[in-house]
Amino acid sequence: MSHLRIRKVAVLGAGVMGAQIAAHLVNAGVDTVLFDLPAKEGDPNGIVNKALAGLLKLSPAPYASKSLAGSITPANYGQHLELLEGCDLIIEAIAERMDWKLDLYKKIGPHIAPHAVVASNTSGLSINAMADALDAKVQPRFCGVHFFNPPRYMHLAELIPCKNTDKAVLEGLESFLVSTLGKGVVYAKDTPNFIGNRIGVFSILSVIHHTQAFGLGFDEVDALTGPLLGRPKSATFRTSDVVGLDTMAHVIKTMADTLPEDPWHGYFQAPAWQQALIAKGALGQKAGAGIFRKVGKDIMVLDVEKQDYRPADRAAAPEVLEILKIRNPAEKFAKLRESQHPQAQFLWACFRDLFHYTAYHLKNIAETARDVDLAIRWGYGWQQGPFETWQAAGWQTIAGWIEEDRKAGKTMADAALPGWVSDGRAGVHSAEGSYAPASNAMIARSSNPVYDRQRFKDPVLGEVYPQGETVFETDAVRMWHDGDGVAVLSFKTKMHTVSDGVLSGIQQAIDVAEKDFTGLVIWQPKEPFSAGADLSGAMGSLQAGKLDEFEAMVANFQATSQRIKYSLVPVVAAVRGLALGGGCEFQMHSARTVAALESYIGLVEAGVGLLPAGGGLKEIALRAAQAAGPGGDVFAQLRPYFETVAMGKVSTSAVEAKESKLLREGDLVVFNTFEALHVAKGQVRALADAGYRPPMPARQIPVAGDVGIATFKMMLVNMLEGRFISKHDYEVASRIATVLCGGEVDRGAVVDEDWLLKLEREHFVALAQMPKTQERIMHTLKTGKPLRN
Structure with a gap:
């Protein structure tokens, strides 16, 4: 079974x-x-x-x-x-x-x-x-x-x-x-609310309690309990609005009804302000108002004392921000506990009571501490679970502080910590496993064979997985293997952007793979796959007037994509998260792509006033010609691609990327992101076992030519006159159309890959020199958002 x-x-x-x-x-x-x-x-x-x-x-x-x-x-x-x-x-x-x-x-x-x-x-x-x-x-x-x-x-x-x-x-x-x-x-054990909601809802209840105790505002608390703590942007009270205040009240009531013996039972009730909002129908996001509501462009938040809404403008205090920026967890928690600032006292109290509650109930709700931490991370979006946070901050020190506060009557309940907490341990997680109070032992991960498909599981604190044997490593990339004949290349740049070092690293890795390995997988230890080209580095060359250097960088990018495509051993891209711009182009040139379901793939260069120039447009022109077949309508095949690229569309899933043809029919979609590397390696072996040879260079590519360009431009003129696009959008899209159609040649003319790559470079460099494109690039680098000019 x-x-x-x-x-x-x-x-x-x-x-x-x-x-x-x-x-x-x-x-x-x-x-x-x-x-x-x-x-x-x-x-x-x-x-x-x-x-x-x-x-x-x-x-x-x-x-x-x-x-x-x-x-x-x-x-x-x-x-x-x-x-x-x-x-x-x-x-x-x-x-x-x-x-x-x-x-x-x-x-x-x-x-x-x-x-x-x-x-x-x-x-x-x-x-x-x-x-x-x-x-x-x-x-x-x-x-x-x-x-x-x-x-x-x-x-x-x-x-x-x-x-x-x-x-x-x-x-x-x-x-x-x-x-x-x-x-x-x-x-989970068969106890009310199981693990995730038992601990997660208690965390919300403790935040509600301490918000009132320390006299803080809901917006103030959300500023403290979101990304600053490694938790989602919705933090605590915005999350309650999203879930629904009535739903939250129901879950709280379930805890009250089914956990009468819980030492914290007195806190299992929706506060009066929440009940009042529910009575008014202000149930949160689904009702348009709850703890927060939007008035025009302004976000308002409930002020309990005034029984009315005020602007949501309270933030974390500068001195508390400084504490939260401390990297050493032990130092950070010590500072929080000793600080007299209400926000710092609030945070310490919330952590203290969460640790207290979780340790007290561990034996009853879960087999191991790992189950609790993973449930909270996977179910609530926290970067660390409660036990991981506690252990990182110094297990015995924190345990001593909890006991001090309990004896002083500061904790939410007077229940004693379980004896195992203070038995001299350094924590509940180690390389051997995680603590199971029922057996008083450290229990390893599940032996279910399905987990053999996860080379790197989502680790809890203390878990260490072998990193493989390094083949070579630079500041930009690392190539490694597990002794199975398949090499893996990972980028080390921020957001895994493509820099000169990454381009050199890919080419070197393929050289090595062709000599010593069955094939190569391009895979990142963490998302994203790649956010695209390193725009800041490219702009540096351009603004310094080094046009030759800039053009050489573009040519090298294209050469790298071609090296991937024509490698003598299969190069498989294992994609998860964002694969934008150059990241998308690399997977388009791979022998095969294995994409996790939540892969967001797109050629987005138009958003910064550029066009794809890492071979992406060349590859689309080739695919369109192949799909049309001899004597077929190449333009009809290009049209959906053109809209996708000119509008900078990004797929909302790997399935959608297949439909937009940025992934190919033979590319694979996997549903568990932690299995992508395993499946990609399997694809390398399967291709190699089948006698893999790279595709023959495409020397006969029929293109849509001048008629195709004119047809696309006619569509763009209508959009321009309707004010759906700006003049610079028109300029960028016209150049994308020109490359896709093979330039100003006759319809049905035959070109090769080098011709298309040359067109890409020419139009990319021309756009890059335009002031409006440079404005877009600089705005995106500064704000992370696109500029429409």
């Missing part, structure tokens, strides 16, 4: 979560049926169809491409229960009402296939109580699986066994979640 084969899945419940889970299943190519109650009037599938229509309006998009919108089969419990009999996995995702769930289980019971796995996507109800409503034969195939919202993007999936769940079923479902759906799986 560890090799669980899941061909078809049923999702029960077409609410916000159920519909989005169904969408992510079809993203992964899983045949999916979405059920709900039959509509009382009209089409019996009306409820499901309305939910499916709603998916197309959601942001961020649940579908990897809108083309997948018709892939989900709508169904209702009144007419289609027999469809369950063909499903290998049934995911129940109806409202958080135990009585409703139990009734539904009785209804579907006779239609569950003998092999099918059944899972409840509950956010905190008892899995064992649900299991009791199922036939004894089904219980070994039943568990909880808690996706976090939005399911496509949130990495965390909590897996919660019931007392009778078969271990092989769990391992098989874990493998499906990890590899097919791209999730990070954490096993």
Whole structure:
């Protein structure tokens, strides 16, 4: 059963979560049926169809491409229960009402296939109580699986066994979640709210409590508890608005109702100001107002004392900012604790009570401290989990401070820390594993074979993975291998931008790979794949008047792309995150690309007043000619590419990049970003085993020529006259059209790659010298945002 084969899945419940889970299943190519109650009037599938229509309006998009919108089969419990009999996995995702769930289980019971796995996507109800409503034969195939919202993007999936769940079923479902759906799986015990929401919601409750205790504003607290702490921009109170104040109140009430013995139980209640907002219908983002609201272009925030909104303009105090900038965690926490500034005292109190609560409950909610840290990182977007933060700051010192504050009556609860906290340990994470209080031992990572596909897992503090044997290393790149015949090249520049050093490094790596390796993978240890060319370096040469040097840099960029394409061994690009400009062009020239689902790929040079000149336009012209075939309409093939490049469009997923043809039909999409390197290496070996040879140089490329250029320019004139683009946009797009069409030659004329590369260089250099382009580049370098001039 560890090799669980899941061909078809049923999702029960077409609410916000159920519909989005169904969408992510079809993203992964899983045949999916979405059920709900039959509509009382009209089409019996009306409820499901309305939910499916709603998916197309959601942001961020649940579908990897809108083309997948018709892939989900709508169904209702009144007419289609027999469809369950063909499903290998049934995911129940109806409202958080135990009585409703139990009734539904009785209804579907006779239609569950003998092999099918059944899972409840509950956010905190008892899995064992649900299991009791199922036939004894089904219980070994039943568990909880808690996706976090939005399911496509949130990495965390909590897996919660019931007392009778078969271990092989769990391992098989874990493998499906990890590899097919791209999730990070954490096993949770069957306790209210499991791990992520138990700790995450307590963290929010403690922030609410200390916000009032220290007299801080909600905007002030969000300024402190967001990126400054390595957490999302939405911080605490903006996150509550996004989740919904009514939803938050429901989760808090669940904790209050189900955890009466919790020493912190007195804090499990929505504050009066939150209840007042809910009563007014100010539920947060979905209602247009909550803790924050937008008035015109201004962001306003609730002032509890005045019972009204004021401008959201409070920030972190300069002296507290200085403390938070300290790199040494031990020094940082010492400064926070000793500072008399209310913001610093607030932060120490929040951390202290979070550490206290998490340590006290670890044994009951999770097997190991690693499960807690990964759940919070993957489910709440924190860079470090609570135990990692504590350990980095000095485990025993922090433990002593917590105990001091507890005895002084400063902590939120008087519960004593567990004995293991103060047993002399340096922390809960090490290279050997993470602490498990039930067995009083350090437990290693899961041995499930699915994790063999992750060469570098997402590490917790203390975990170290072998970095491979270095072949060569410069300031810009590192080439390494694992002794398996496949070399890997990684960039070391900021945002993995392409500098002269990177270009030299790629060429050197291919030289070495051709002599000593089966092939080469270009892969980055962290996102992004590459944000494109190093514009600051390029502008330096240009503004210094070194035009020859600038032109040589462009030529070298093109030569590097060509070196990738014509390497005698396969060069495979393993893409995740941004692959923009030159990063996109490198993967276009690779023998194959392996792209994680959340890869955002585009030729974006038009945004800074330039055109792609690393061979990207040349490659598009070639692909268009190949797609058109002998005597075919090359212009028709170019047209969708032109819009993509001229508008600087970036794909919102790897699936969309395939549709825009920036990825090829044979390129692969993987759903777990940590598997990209494994799959890319496999592609290198497969290509090599098949007797890989690079493509023959393209010497006969039919182009759209002057007629194509004129047609594109006619389209651009209409856009210019309609004020959809500026005059400089027109200039840039016209030059893109000129290169794509092969220049001012006859329609159907035949050119070669060198001709197209020469056109790229000429028009790139010409644009780079224009004042408006230089204004765009400098504005982008200063602000990180495009300038439309």
